Amino acid sequence: QVQLVESGGGVVQPGRSLRLSCAASGFTFSNYGMNWVRQAPGKGLEWVAFLSSDGTNKYYADSVKGRFTISRDNSKNTLYLQMNSLRADDTALYYCARGNNFGFDYWGQGTLVTVS
Amino acid sequence: DIVVTQSPDSLAVSLGERATINCKSSQSVLYSSNNKNYLTWYQQKPGQPPKVLIYWASTRESGVPDRFSGSGSGTDFTLTISSLQAEDVATYYCQQYYGTPPYTFGQGTELEIK
Numbered sequence: 045q046v047q048l049v050e051s052g053g054g055v056v057q058p059g060r061s062l063r064l065s066c067a068a069s070g071f072t073f074s075n076y077g078m079n080w081v082r083q084a085p086g087k088g089l090e091w092v093a094f095l096s097s098d099g100t101n102k103y104y105a106d107s108v109k110g111r112f113t114i115s116r117d118n119s120k121n122t123l124y125l126q127m128n129s130l131r132a133d134d135t136a137l138y139y140c141a142r143g144n145n146f147g148f149d150y151w152g153q154g155t156l157v158t159v160s
Numbered sequence: 161d162i163v164v165t166q167s168p169d170s171l172a173v174s175l176g177e178r179a180t181i182n183c184k185s186s187q188s189v190l191y192s193s194n195n196k197n198y199l200t201w202y203q204q205k206p207g208q209p210p211k212v213l214i215y216w217a218s219t220r221e222s223g224v225p226d227r228f229s230g231s232g233s234g235t236d237f238t239l240t241i242s243s244l245q246a247e248d249v250a251t252y253y254c255q256q257y258y259g260t261p262p263y264t265f266g267q268g269t270e271l272e273i274k
Contacts (some may be wrong), residue, residue: 145201
């Protein structure tokens with residue numbers, strides 16, 4: 045069965061960096077575009093970044109552009125999010141989500157990032 | 161960028177009654193080449209990630225009860241729960257998935273039992 049497992053969250057000071065990982069299993073990872081979506085405590089969903097299946101096309105939300113970098117290692121079935129210059133408003137639960145041609149069909153349980 | 165706006169922000173409905181949530185996009189999400197609306201509805205229960213309910217505006221995801229239905233085209237969409245059950249208490253989000261990212265979400269609608 046499809047599984048997405050995020051890791052790498054934690055408490056970090058403003059201005060510091062953190063790298064999140066998302067380990068995928070149960071499907072051919074290299075065939076799918078992947079996304080990061082975040083949810084601040086008690087708030088709604090915010091799409092953060094997308095990376096195409098082959099890693100060539102990347103898109104970012106304006107709120108993270110220039111600070112976050114999405115990448116993937118298809119040989120390791122893993123998606124990454126490098127987060128630099130973190131701010132208090134980056135505090136959120138970060139989900140990775142598989143993209144399909146109709147939306148995000150599988151989601152992980154999320155990893156919590158607290159910037160304080 | 162396409163802005164997606166849901167209404168209402170919260171909704172209280174009696175068990176067995178109909179619940180209706182609206183979603184409006186700032187520009188059309190209808191692809192003329194395949195006549196599909198790239199609008200997806202998700203359900204999120206507390207402590208869980210979102211789950212796809214409806215995609216292409218009106219196609220029910222496998223395993224989703226048939227009391228959930230989606231309608232609309234272009235810029236205006238509706239999620240309807242025909243007969244509310246206790247397990248439907250959740251927050252519901254619409255998302256536009258048109259073209260290249262950003263794939264924006266609506267702000268969410270919290271549904272509770274009256």
